Structure formats: structure tokens, C-alpha cells
Amino acid sequence: xxxxxxxxxxxxxxxxxxxxxxxxxxxxxxxxxxxxxxxxxxxxxxxxxxxxxxxxxxxxxxxxxxxxxxxxxxxxxxxxxxxxxxxxxxxxxxxxxxxxxxxxxxxxxxxxxxxxxxxxxxxxxxxxxxxxxxxxxxxxxxxxxxxxxxxxxxxxxxxxxxxxxxxxxxxxxxxxxxxxxxxxxxxxxxxxxxxxxxxxxxxxxxxxxxxxxxxxxxxxxxxxxxxxxxxxxxxxxxxxxxxxxxxxxxxxxxxxxxxxxxxxxxxxxxxxxxxxxxxxxxxxxxxxxxxxxxxxxxxxxxxxxxxxxxxxxxxxxxxxxxxxxxxxxxxxxxxxxxxxxxxxxxxxxxxxxxxxxxxxxxxxxxxxxxxxxxx
Amino acid sequence: xxxxxxxxxxxxxxxxxxxxxxxxxxxxxxxxxxxxxxxxxxxxxxxxxxxxxxxxxxxxxxxxxxxxxxxxxxxxxxxxxxxxxxxxxxxxxxxxxxxxxxxxxxxxxxxxxxxxxxxxxxxxxxxxxxxxxxxxxxxxxxxxxxxxxxxxxxxxxxxxxxxxxxxxxxxxxxxxxxxxxxxxxxxxxxxxxxxxxxxxxxxxxxxxxxxxxxxxxxxxxxxxxxxxxxxxxxxxxxxxxxxxxxxxxxxxxxxxxxxxxxxxxxxxxxxxxxxxxxxxxxxxxxxxxxxxxxxxxxxxxxxxxxxxxxxxxxxxxxxxxxxxxxxxxxxxxxxxxxxxxxxxxxxxxxxxxxxxxxxxxxxxxxxxxxxxxxxxxxxxxxxxxxxxxxxxxxxxxxxxxxxxxxxxxxxxxxxxxxxxxxxxxxxxxxxxxxxxxxxxxxxxxxxxxxxxxxxxxxxxxxxxxxxxxxxxxxxxxxxxxxxxxxxxxxxxxxxxxxxxxxxxxxxxxxxxxxxxxxxxxxxxxxxxxxxxxxxxxxxxxxxxxxxxxxxxxxxxxxxxxxxxxxxxxxxxxxxxxxxxxxxxxxxxxxxxxxxxxxxxxxxxx
Numbered sequence: 001x002x003x004x005x006x007x008x009x010x011x012x013x014x015x016x017x018x019x020x021x022x023x024x025x026x027x028x029x030x031x032x033x034x035x036x037x038x039x040x041x042x043x044x045x046x047x048x049x050x051x052x053x054x055x056x057x058x059x060x061x062x063x064x065x066x067x068x069x070x071x072x073x074x075x076x077x078x079x080x081x082x083x084x085x086x087x088x089x090x091x092x093x094x095x096x097x098x099x100x101x102x103x104x105x106x107x108x109x110x111x112x113x114x115x116x117x118x119x120x121x122x123x124x125x126x127x128x129x130x131x132x133x134x135x136x137x138x139x140x141x142x143x144x145x146x147x148x149x150x151x152x153x154x155x156x157x158x159x160x161x162x163x164x165x166x167x168x169x170x171x172x173x174x175x176x177x178x179x180x181x182x183x184x185x186x187x188x189x190x191x192x193x194x195x196x197x198x199x200x201x202x203x204x205x206x207x208x209x210x211x212x213x214x215x216x217x218x219x220x221x222x223x224x225x226x227x228x229x230x231x232x233x234x235x236x237x238x239x240x241x242x243x244x245x246x247x248x249x250x251x252x253x254x255x256x257x258x259x260x261x262x263x264x265x266x267x268x269x270x271x272x273x274x275x276x277x278x279x280x281x282x283x284x285x286x287x288x289x290x291x292x293x294x295x296x297x298x299x300x301x302x303x304x305x306x307x308x309x310x311x312x313x314x315x316x317x318x319x320x321x322x323x324x325x326x327x328x329x330x331x332x333x334x335x336x337x338x339x340x341x342x343x344x345x346x347x348x349x350x351x352x353x354x355x356x357x358x359x360x361x362x363x364x365x366x367x368x369x370x371x372x373x374x375x
Numbered sequence: 376x377x378x379x380x381x382x383x384x385x386x387x388x389x390x391x392x393x394x395x396x397x398x399x400x401x402x403x404x405x406x407x408x409x410x411x412x413x414x415x416x417x418x419x420x421x422x423x424x425x426x427x428x429x430x431x432x433x434x435x436x437x438x439x440x441x442x443x444x445x446x447x448x449x450x451x452x453x454x455x456x457x458x459x460x461x462x463x464x465x466x467x468x469x470x471x472x473x474x475x476x477x478x479x480x481x482x483x484x485x486x487x488x489x490x491x492x493x494x495x496x497x498x499x500x501x502x503x504x505x506x507x508x509x510x511x512x513x514x515x516x517x518x519x520x521x522x523x524x525x526x527x528x529x530x531x532x533x534x535x536x537x538x539x540x541x542x543x544x545x546x547x548x549x550x551x552x553x554x555x556x557x558x559x560x561x562x563x564x565x566x567x568x569x570x571x572x573x574x575x576x577x578x579x580x581x582x583x584x585x586x587x588x589x590x591x592x593x594x595x596x597x598x599x600x601x602x603x604x605x606x607x608x609x610x611x612x613x614x615x616x617x618x619x620x621x622x623x624x625x626x627x628x629x630x631x632x633x634x635x636x637x638x639x640x641x642x643x644x645x646x647x648x649x650x651x652x653x654x655x656x657x658x659x660x661x662x663x664x665x666x667x668x669x670x671x672x673x674x675x676x677x678x679x680x681x682x683x684x685x686x687x688x689x690x691x692x693x694x695x696x697x698x699x700x701x702x703x704x705x706x707x708x709x710x711x712x713x714x715x716x717x718x719x720x721x722x723x724x725x726x727x728x729x730x731x732x733x734x735x736x737x738x739x740x741x742x743x744x745x746x747x748x749x750x751x752x753x754x755x756x757x758x759x760x761x762x763x764x765x766x767x768x769x770x771x772x773x774x775x776x777x778x779x780x781x782x783x784x785x786x787x788x789x790x791x792x793x794x795x796x797x798x799x800x801x802x803x804x805x806x807x808x809x810x811x812x813x814x815x816x817x818x819x820x821x822x823x824x825x826x827x828x829x830x831x832x833x834x835x836x837x838x839x840x841x842x843x844x845x846x847x848x849x850x851x852x853x854x855x856x857x858x859x860x861x862x863x864x865x866x867x868x869x870x871x872x873x874x875x876x877x878x879x880x881x882x883x884x885x886x887x888x889x890x891x892x893x894x895x896x897x898x899x900x901x902x903x904x905x906x907x908x909x910x911x912x913x914x915x916x917x918x919x920x921x922x923x924x925x926x927x928x929x930x931x932x933x934x935x936x937x938x939x940x941x942x943x944x945x946x947x948x949x950x951x952x953x954x955x956x957x958x959x960x961x962x963x964x965x966x967x968x969x970x971x972x973x974x975x976x977x978x979x980x
Binding site: 023024025048125127158159222223224226227233234235236237238240241253254255280282283284287288323324325326328344345346347348349350365366368369371 | 394418421475476478503505515516517518520521522524525526527554555669688693694696697699700701718719721722723724725726727728729730732733734735736737738740741806808809974
């Protein structure tokens with residue numbers, strides 16, 4: 001078998017992308033088919049009943065529960081602000097009146113003459129779903145949400161943490177192989193999607209969080225740095241809900257590894273453009289990868305252009321990246337494909353190939369340990 | 376299965392779709408008997424751009440075809456059958472564990488009470504708990520629903536309420552989950568399994584809450600009264616549902632189902648069948664293990680009682696990072712006899728997780744993977760022992776102090792001293808470059824006591840034979856006897872602890888090619904050649920406090936089987952302990968590695 005493993009990551013300058021945006025509970029869809037929406041627009045919303053604050057009025061006024069309704073200044077159904085007087089005791093001969101003020105804003109829901117308890121219901125809580133993608137509404141799911149479509153440049157990372165976020169793309173590194181260090185993060189990067197080159201350092205991530213960077217996309221991260229960011233050792237790669245204060249996406253792998261040049265150049269060609277990113281990753285059958293979505297126009301595209309997620313055949317001359325030690329991350333061209341299995345340094349027998357690096361050096365590696373790359 | 380005359384079946388093709396690798400074997404009638412003739416493998420294709428398990432099947436089968444000089448796949452990419460003289464197969468069967476690990480959500484009424492019990496049941500079943508939903512978890516219902524949708528759990532366990540108590544809040548939890556309609560990882564006909572283990576009075580109401588989109592199972596309440604916890608029924612249900620409904624599923628599963636001549640069997644089901652057959656026919660106690668990329672399955676037969684566990688998140692590729700997180704790096708590195716850079720290793724582990732089909736190229740990488748494998752096996756066996764208990768479903772009284780404990784009731788029936796045969800299967804064990812490595816991994820991880828025969832699945836075909844036994848028992852039995860099991864030898868190990876360098880036992884070995892006598896000091900390990908098919912009589916005189924099956928200090932005489940590795944005398948004691956100090960630990964490990972001749976002519980690159 002001469003197929004090379006590819007992690008199936010899509011990196012394309014142009015494709016039609018659809019996203020389904022639905023409310024967790026039924027509500028109102030605020031847009032209609034054909035509407036143009038921006039990433040931060042609210043497309044559907046509903047309201048949850050507000051929080052309930054019970055006030056034990058009988059206790060507070062030191063009176064029998066049955067007397068509470070007569071002392072209430074605020075009546076059932078009345079809207080109140082924080083600090084408004086809810087009830088006032090009659091006092092003694094008109095003196096020593098005791099006033100109870102509301103600690104919360106809301107509506108008086110009930111006043112119980114049985115328990116002397118007053119229930120204040122807080123303002124309704126809006127539940128909203130944003131568009132995420134700047135594009136066109138192509139389908140409305142009644143009472144639930146919408147499907148939005150746009151023509152985008154689309155990049156899948158191999159691993160990420162953190163949820164959805166947005167921002168203009170800023171290039172922090174000049175080269176795809178440049179490491180993302182603390183000094184490359186500046187205060188004016190607040191709210192941006194920062195693009196690094198090779199490994200992103202913990203100190204750079206820490207500074208980015210402090211500055212208020214929306215997301216970092218770079219080639220790699222050290223697992224020890226990831227542990228620092230998360231505060232725990234990641235066991236199974238199910239991510240997306242971390243509250244790290246930033247979304248991180250790596251495009252290649254863990255350790256010192258440069259971003260693929262093509263990916264770097266694609267992101268560079270969109271610097272300044274608004275991007276929507278999501279770090280959510282689930283590595284298991286039915287895989288979910290992190291993504292960087294850059295809308296380029298709302299006109300429908302005919303087909304994917306130059307998508308890079310096909311697994312191709314290994315041939316002499318094919319560019320491959322070695323994805324396992326001892327040559328992890330190195331890129332070269334296939335120099336030879338011996339048909340017979342060879343004995344590896346480990347003692348195992350496996351089918352191998354010979355890779356020639358730019359330096360002219362050649363190494364033999366198992367076929368399972370390379371992935372195809374372009375350019 | 377189609378109506379085929381079993382005697383006319385000449386070519387059988389079988390695949391096992393693992394989470395990482397798809398393995399295909401060819402069984403052909405040679406003369407009067409069935410033999411396994413060729414095998415091929417290819418990466419499992421559950422990820423984009425294919426996201427279709429049948430692609431990996433075609434690739435693996437094509438490789439078998441190339442080796443056998445026989446065409447199995449037609450121009451349309453479909454399997455050719457029935458067979459002709461030069462093409463196709465008469466039967467095609469498959470097992471699958473491509474669905475991988477188990478990630479669950481649990482829900483209960485009170486976070487610290489029923490939800491905590493539900494979480495313990497899920498953890499006890501080997502699941503990763505993605506989130507715990509409770510009425511009092513301070514999240515708004517819409518946040519909880521959103522969370523369920525985002526996480527795409529494989530299964531949800533709902534608990535809540537004591538038997539006979541209020542049903543409202545329990546039903547509210549179900550009402551929260553029903554509209555969330557969590558989309559399972561795999562499309563097609565997959566229905567999300569939900570297990571209800573709460574107030575029994577609420578069960579009918581919960582049943583009404585869910586529609587046919589979910590696969591609802593109702594089991595005994597895991598907290599029938601506040602002071603009692605009854606985790607076993609829920610834990611067993613999780614295990615069974617995972618095995619039957621989650622593990623085998625993968626993108627393209629529906630298509631694969633239409634290809635096979637018998638229902639696709641979950642891999643552990645098939646391997647379990649085979650192990651049971653071995654134990655029953657030979658009248659012995661046996662333990663089998665199948666370590667894969669996402670899961671590790673352990674099977675045991677003790678006194679004719681069969682137990683099977685699937686550790687859903689212990690494996691060598693998708694789950695390797697979880698093994699490292701659960702076992703911790705120092706525990707893994709204690710099996711490595713030289714210095715390794717921990718930072719580098721952590722990155723390697725994560726890279727293996729995100730690119731699961733890579734293989735170790737250097738000896739150093741192999742030694743590290745084998746160290747991880749020992750811990751994965753050890754943890755999986757520990758879990759198996761907790762499952763395989765004498766009294767199932769016995770309630771356990773919990774006190775406040777036990778709230779965070781995960782202990783479950785019942786005494787384990789797994790007894791390493793009674794164990795006769797230990798069988799290894801799965802990539803890292805079956806494909807280890809040297810069988811001495813496989814034997815050592817088994818001994819270190821399972822810590823067999825007394826006399827134990829070691830064997831391995833020759834080229835990883837137990838799953839295939841397990842399902843074949845269902846459709847063609849004769850072929851399965853013949854291939855199993857002739858081609859499947861390879862005997863590695865026998866391990867003779869002392870139970871008990873002592874002081875390094877003090878006498879542990881003296882031995883006398885009498886055989887046709889092996890005649891030895893001597894004394895073993897505590898901490899020693901010795902390997903004697905004893906070829907496959909040979910036997911020898913071993914007489915052991917244990918020192919005080921050491922047991923080989925006849926009681927502490929009591930002499931024992933047993934016949935042992937040889938194998939490709941030989942006879943291993945193990946005076947390292949049980950439970951096996953390695954020196955805490957890294958330098959001493961490395962020196963000790965080096966001694967054992969050399970004694971077992973694990974990595975001869977060691978050069979690590």
C-alpha cells in the first residue's frame with residue numbers, strides 16, 4: 001500500500017462553508033432567508049425566566065405573616081429597581097417605621113399571607129446565539145436557529161483549546177518557522193487573532209491573555225506549556241470549553257514544529273481580515289478539528305478550490321513531512337520507495353521509504369511515519 | 376449468513392477494524408483443513424478525508440490480495456464474493472472496535488449526592504466523564520442543554536432520587552436532556568444510549584420523556600436510599616451498552632454491515648468467545664488481554680466463570696495521553712532503564728495521540744512505548760479485578776467519609792496464583808519485535824504468581840476467529856489450533872516480599888534438554904531456554920514467607936511448558952515493587968532487561 005497518512009486537515013483559500021446556529025431552547029429567529037449577517041450579529045434569541053429571590057418579609061418586619069400584605073408598598077406584578085422600598089411597617093404611633101428595600105431588581109411575583117414571604121423575580125435572562133460566520137442566511141429552522149453560508153478561506157488546525165471567538169488576523173511572526181515568543185506580543189493586539197510561526201511559548205500565551213488577544217494560531221506548542229495554560233494534564237483530547245481566557249490552535253503538532261508554509265502564507269494573505277475561530281477539538285472516531293474561518297465574500301462558490309485534504313499516493317519526488325521521532329517535523333522529498341519491508345532500529349519490520357532533505361542528507365523512515373504535504 | 380454448505384467454503388476473508396489499524400486475514404482450505412494463509416493491514420479510516428471505515432477495509436484486503444495473488448476487490452471497490460478459482464471469497468466477516476473510547480455525561484439531581492454516585496459508576500466503568508449535570512450545579516437549563524450538544528457524549532447516565540421519593544426533579548433532568556437531542560458522533564442509524572439509574576418510581580415517567588431517537592435502558596437505582604450506593608447495575612449497563620452500541624460503530628459502519636455475511640461483532644465479544652473456548656476445552660483458568668489504540672480489553676475465566684472488561688480509555692494511540700495522565704510519567708519511566716527527556720516524551724505522547732498510526736522507529740521509542748503499554752495493561756487489569764467480583768449488585772453502605780471513594784462491593788474472583796494461562800493480543804504485544812519483550816510486558820503488568828503459561832496471538836487473529844466461530848466453527852477451531860496461539864513459555868514467580876539479595880527460593884529443573892539447579896535471591900530474574908513443544912519438571916523450595924501455590928514456604932513440583940521465550944524464574948516478589956530512586960530503579964531495570972534478553976545488542980537508535 002502506497003497511501004500516505006494525512007490527518008485530513010483542510011487548508012483551502014476558497015470554499016463554501018455552512019454553519020448551523022441553533023438555540024438550546026425554543027425561541028425567536030431574528031433573521032430570514034437571504035439576510036446578510038455579520039459574525040457578531042444575534043440571529044436567534046429567547047428569554048429565560050429571571051432568577052428568583054425570596055424575601056422573608058415577616059421576619060424582616062417582625063410581624064405575623066398575615067400582616068405582610070398590608071405593609072407592602074410594592075404590589076404583585078410591580079417592577080422594582082434595586083434599592084426601592086418593598087414594604088414599610090406601621091411603627092408605633094407613627095414613629096419607628098421600619099423600611100425594607102429590595103436588594104435586587106425585578107418584578108414582585110407573589111406576596112404570601114401564609115408564610116409572609118415575598119418572591120422577587122429578576123429580569124428575564126436573554127439566551128442568544130450569534131452568527132459566528134459573516135455570510136448569508138440560507139435556511140431558517142423555525143423556533144431554533146439558522147444555517148449560514150459564506151465563501152471563506154478555511155484552515156483546520158490539528159489541535160486546539162478554547163471556544164468560539166473572533167478578531168482581525170494579525171501576523172506576529174515574519175516566517176512560518178519563527179517561534180512565537182513573548183516579545184512578539186504587543187498591547188495593540190487586543191481582540192486580534194494572532195498568527196505565529198513555529199512553537200508558541202507559554203510566556204507568549206500568558207502575555208497574550210494579559211493583553212486580551214482573542215486567539216493564537218501557530219505551528220506547535222510544548223505539552224508542558226499546554227499543561228501550564230490549562231492548569232492540568234490533558235488526558236483525552238476533548239476540548240472547547242476551557243476557560244483559559246484565550247483560544248489556542250496549533251496547526252502541526254506538539255513540540256518544536258513550524259507551521260506549514262502554505263498555511264502561513266494563506267493566513268498572511270488575509271491579515272487584517274476578520275476571522276472566526278474555534279479551538280474545539282475531539283480526537284476520536286467522528287473527529288472534530290479546530291478551525292479558522294475567514295469570510296471572503298458572500299457570493300456562492302462553485303466548488304472547493306485547492307483544498308488540501310486529500311490523501312495522495314506516495315511517489316518519488318512527493319513532498320512529505322516526517323511525523324515521528326527521531327526526525328519529527330522535518331520536511332523532504334521521497335527519494336526511494338523500496339517494496340520490501342525493512343528492519344527498523346526498533347527491531348520491527350515495516351515498509352519504509354527514503355526521504356531526501358534540502359541539505360542532501362537522506363534518511364529511511366517507516367511509511368506510517370510520514371504525511372503528505374504540498375510545497 | 377447466506378445458505379452456504381460449510382464443506383464448500385474454501386476462502387474466508389476476515390477483518391478487524393480497530394480504532395487505529397484495520398487487520399485483514401485470509402483463511403483457505405488447504406487439503407482437508409483450514410489454515411490462515413495471508414494477512415494485511417492498513418490504517419483505519421475513521422477520520423477525514425475518508426470518514427468511512429470501509430476504505431481501510433478495502434486497503435487491508437487489497438494488501439492481502441496482493442500477497443495471496445488473488446483479487447478480492449472489483450473495479451467498483453466492492454468485495455467479490457462468492458469465490459471463483461482466482462477471485463473473491465466465500466465468506467466475509469468482520470469485527471470492529473473502531474468507535475474508540477467512551478466519553479460520557481452523567482446527570483443527577485444533587486451534584487454532591489446522586490450525580491456524584493453516577494459519576495463514580497461511570498468512572499468505575501472506565502469512561503471519561505465529560506461533564507456532570509445536576510439541578511444544583513448553578514448553571515441555567517439552557518447552558519446545560521448547550522453543553523450536552525457541544526460535547527457529543529457517547530452515552531448519558533441519569534440518576535436521581537431515592538426509591539419511593541419525589542419524582543419531579545428526576546423527570547426534570549430527563550426533560551432537560553430530551554430536547555437537547557445530543558447528536559451522536561456517528562451519523563446513520565446510531566441511537567444515543569441513555570441509561571436511567573434513578574428513583575424506580577420515576578422510570579415510567581422518564582421513559583415517556585424520551586422518543587425513539589434514544590436507546591433507553593433502565594437499571595436499578597444507584598442510590599436506592601440516601602445511605603446506600605448500588606453502583607454495580609449502572610456500571611455493568613454502561614459497560615454492556617458501550618460494547619454493544621458504541622464501540623463497534625464508526626463512520627461507514629452501516630455500509631460495512633451490508634458487506635458482511637454475519638453481523639459485525641464488537642472486537643471484545645469475539646476475543647472473549649475464543650478465550651472462553653480455550654479455557655473450557657483445556658479445563659484451566661485463563662486471562663486474556665487485547666490492547667488496542669483506544670481501548671484495552673481484559674478477559675478472564677476462573678473456575679468456569681467468564682468476565683470481560685473494556686477499559687474504554689486505555690490504549691496505545693488515541694488513548695495514550697490518557698494512560699500517561701492516569702498512570703503519571705514517573706510510573707511509566709520506572710520501566711525504562713536509561714534517562715529520557717520528559718519534556719520530549721510528553722510531546723511524543725501527544726503527537727502519537729493526534730497522529731495515531733505512526734510506529735516507533737528507534738529502539739528508544741520502542742522501549743518507551745513498551746513502558747506505556749505496561750501501565751495501560753496494569754491499569755486495565757486492576758479495573759478488571761474490580762469488575763470480576765463474587766457478589767454483584769450488593770449494596771454498599773456509604774458514609775460521609777466515603778463520598779469521594781470509588782470502591783465497589785464484592786470480592787474479586789481473579790486470583791493470579793490460580794491462573795494457568797495468560798494470553799496476549801493487540802498490536803503492541805502481538806507485533807513486538809521480540810517475543811521476550813511480549814513475555815516481559817505480560818509478567819510486569821499482570822504479575823502472575825506461581826506457575827503460569829504465557830502465550831500470544833501470533834499475528835493478531837483472535838478477533839477474526841471469534842466471529843468465525845459463530846459462522847464456521849470447524850474452520851475457526853482448526854486455524855486456532857494450528858496458526859493462532861504461540862506459546863512463549865512459563866513464568867514461575869514467587870508471591871511475597873523480602874529483602875534484596877536474600878534467598879527467595881531454590882530450584883531444580885529436569886527436562887530432556889534442560890537440567891539446572893540453583894538458588895534465586897530476592898530481586899533476581901532468570902531465563903532458561905525451553906523450546907516450544909518441550910516440557911520440564913520444576914521443583915521449587917521457597918524460602919520462608921514465599922508462596923508458589925502450595926502455601927508460604929512449601930515445596931512444589933510442577934510440569935512446565937516451553938515456548939519461544941522459555942522458562943522464566945521470577946524472584947522479584949509480589950506485589951512487584953521497583954526502587955523509588957530513579958538511579959537505583961534504572962540499574963534494577965537494566966538487570967532485568969538483560970536477564971530477559973529483551974533488547975540484545977542494544978543500540979538505541
